[in-house]
Amino acid sequence: MRRCKSVCLPKQMLQIVKDVDCQRARQRSSRSVDIREASFDDYPEICSLESQYGLESKEYGEWTHLWTSNPACGPNTPNWPIGWIAESRGQVVGYVGNIPLMYELEGQPLIAAATRAWVVDTQYRNYSVPLLQRYFTQQNVDIYLGTTANVQSSPVLGMFNSVPVPAGAWDQSAFWVTNSLGFASSLIAMKGLPLRRHLSYALSGALLVRKLFAGKGRDENCDEASVSCCEGFDERFDAFWQASRREKSCLLLAVRTREVLDWHFKYAMLRDQLWILTVMSGSKLVAYSIFCRQDSPKFGLKRMRLIDFQALDGKNALLVPMLRSAIKRCHSEGIHMLEYIGMGQEVEDAISKLKPYRRKLPSWLYYYKAANDRLASRLADPMIWNPSGFDGDSSL
Numbered sequence: 001m002r003r004c005k006s007v008c009l010p011k012q013m014l015q016i017v018k019d020v021d022c023q024r025a026r027q028r029s030s031r032s033v034d035i036r037e038a039s040f041d042d043y044p045e046i047c048s049l050e051s052q053y054g055l056e057s058k059e060y061g062e063w064t065h066l067w068t069s070n071p072a073c074g075p076n077t078p079n080w081p082i083g084w085i086a087e088s089r090g091q092v093v094g095y096v097g098n099i100p101l102m103y104e105l106e107g108q109p110l111i112a113a114a115t116r117a118w119v120v121d122t123q124y125r126n127y128s129v130p131l132l133q134r135y136f137t138q139q140n141v142d143i144y145l146g147t148t149a150n151v152q153s154s155p156v157l158g159m160f161n162s163v164p165v166p167a168g169a170w171d172q173s174a175f176w177v178t179n180s181l182g183f184a185s186s187l188i189a190m191k192g193l194p195l196r197r198h199l200s201y202a203l204s205g206a207l208l209v210r211k212l213f214a215g216k217g218r219d220e221n222c223d224e225a226s227v228s229c230c231e232g233f234d235e236r237f238d239a240f241w242q243a244s245r246r247e248k249s250c251l252l253l254a255v256r257t258r259e260v261l262d263w264h265f266k267y268a269m270l271r272d273q274l275w276i277l278t279v280m281s282g283s284k285l286v287a288y289s290i291f292c293r294q295d296s297p298k299f300g301l302k303r304m305r306l307i308d309f310q311a312l313d314g315k316n317a318l319l320v321p322m323l324r325s326a327i328k329r330c331h332s333e334g335i336h337m338l339e340y341i342g343m344g345q346e347v348e349d350a351i352s353k354l355k356p357y358r359r360k361l362p363s364w365l366y367y368y369k370a371a372n373d374r375l376a377s378r379l380a381d382p383m384i385w386n387p388s389g390f391d392g393d394s395s396l
Contacts, residue, residue, distance in 0.1 A: 033127050035134055038083040038095060040064055045092035046085075046117075053119050062267045066116070066396060069266075071259050072100035076111060077140060084134040086120060086127045094120035094131050099393055102255035103143065104245060105378070110142040110252075114392040118153060129156060136160045136369070143379075144369040147392025151363045162369040167385035168342040170366040174356040175339035176323075178330035179302070183337055186301035227325045230276050232269060233261040236285040243312055251386045252379065256310065264396065268292050275304070275329070277322045279315075287311035287318040291326050291338075292395055304330050306340035308390040309347060319350045327354075342366060343388050366391070 038046070043064075047057040057063075067073055067082050077100045086094030097116030104110065115135060120128045136144060146157055164170065177183045237258045245253060268274040273293035279286055289309040295302050304326065309319050323338070330338050340351065342365070366387060370376035378384055389395050 033086055033088045033093065033124060035084055035086050035094075035127070035130055037081045038085045038097075040082070042085055042092060042095075046095050049092055049095060049119055049121065050117055052121075055117055055119055058267075065263075065266065066097075066099055069263050070100060071255075071257070071263055072102045072111065076109070081138065083116070084131055086124060086131050088124065093124040094127055096131055096135055097393075098135060098138070099396065101145070101392070102260065103252060104249075104255060105252045105375075105384070107245075107249055110375075111140060112143040112145050112254075112392075113138065113141045114145045114147065114396075116148075116393045116396070129159065132156060132160065136162075142371050142375060144371070145392040146367040147365060147394045149363060149365055149367050154363050154367070157367045160369065162367040164364045165366040165368055165385060165387055166380065166382040167344050168366070168387045169348070170342045170387075171361045171364045173339055173341050173359045173361060174351060175337050175359070176327050176330075176354065176356050177337055178327055179334055179336045182300075182302060182334065186296070186299045186336060189299045190301075226279065227321050228278050228280070229325075230278055233258045233265075233276070236278075237261060237288070240285045240288070240310070240312070244310060247312060248386065250384070252384050253386055254390055256308075256390070264390070265290070265292070268395075275326065277325060279318050279322070286313065287315050287322070289319060289322045289326075290390070292389075293335075302334065302336045304335050304338050305389065305395075306338070307395045308388045309343070316346045316350050319347060320353055323351065323354055341389065344386065365394075 043060055050057045067080070073080055080100050081098055083095060083097040085092055096118040099114040099116055101112040101114055102109065103112050113135070115132075118128075118132065120131065144160075144162060146153070146162060149157060235258065237256070241256050241258075244256070265274050271293075275291040276288060277291070278288045287310065290307045291304050292307045293303070294305045306323070306326070309316075309322070311318055327338055329335075341361070368379065370379050
């Protein structure tokens with residue numbers, strides 16, 4: 001009996017200590033917390049909170065640009081909130097950003113609200129839901145978009161009837177290795193394996209063999225297309241948008257005027273991180289693709305991503321020569337990989353010709369919620385969607 005008591009007593013003591021710790025944690029989190037609209041003055045504390053939890057923070061000018069220069073901020077979005085703050089004793093303990101975006105469906109303009117950098121201090125996680133509730137109950141919004149969801153946020157989005165977009169594969173990545181040694185080194189760093197240098201050479205050799213075999217038997221017909229690289233967005237993109245919105249009026253389209261494209265990619269262009277590839281038919285722009293540099297400095301990974309591809313007259317096959325051009329450029333510039341995530345079946349069919357590697361992502365990235373039942377019914381149809389990395393805040 002004595003031995004039994006000597007075993008049980010420490011467990012009881014541990015449970016008491018655990019209960020006390022839980023009680024103290026509840027007391028800390030039950031301090032007076034106010035949820036209010038964010039302002040530009042909150043920038044330093046928002047940055048501090050983002051950095052604390054591993055989120056990438058923007059410089060002040062780039063951050064305010066999301067709203068001050070946003071073409072969607074106008075008469076249709078008066079007094080648009082830039083987001084909401086959870087605040088305890090004057091300290092920011094939670095934040096969710098709120099970016100307005102313009103869409104069209106069947107010729108009707110729609111306003112989308114995209115979440116950005118939803119983050120809450122661990123001691124105040126019970127305020128995550130009330131914070132997001134402010135986002136989902138805002139007025140003058142047609143569609144709520146979350147395009148950078150993760151394992152933690154996905155279930156909470158579901159609580160507000162936000163559902164996975166029904167088109168594209170937003171839990172998968174397709175990619176091409178364009179620098180075998182650099183990619184192998186970053187992969188080994190990501191896995192935390194020892195003997196990094198020796199393993200890098202061995203793995204890069206295997207990747208090179210795969211690349212050589214993958215290149216065989218490809219359809220070369222589309223390589224006759226003339227792919228050009230342009231430095232920015234000009235009047236051709238306005239003409240393309242007008243043609244696209246007429247041709248694809250039955251689809252949900254993010255507005256892609258020259259003004260919107262300039263706003264969306266301004267800082268990527270200033271940092272020389274954007275590639276714009278085009279195909280012309282005479283003086284008419286018939287297809288373009290946008291690639292953006294999205295590295296992972298923590299693991300030394302140099303990565304280019306396909307953000308958007310648009311084509312007229314069903315010319316989706318033009319993506320193939322564009323990708324080949326981008327892959328070649330990645331190789332020449334020492335970039336380790338070219339990647340794309342999501343997009344629709346037609347794009348997937350074109351990309352499959354180039355035999356990419358594939359990997360499964362931890363969670364589905366792209367969620368949406370319609371503000372009314374009629375729109376929800378329309379958006380439940382996968383054929384309505386034209387999704388890409390241009391949507392939401394994925395490439396902002």
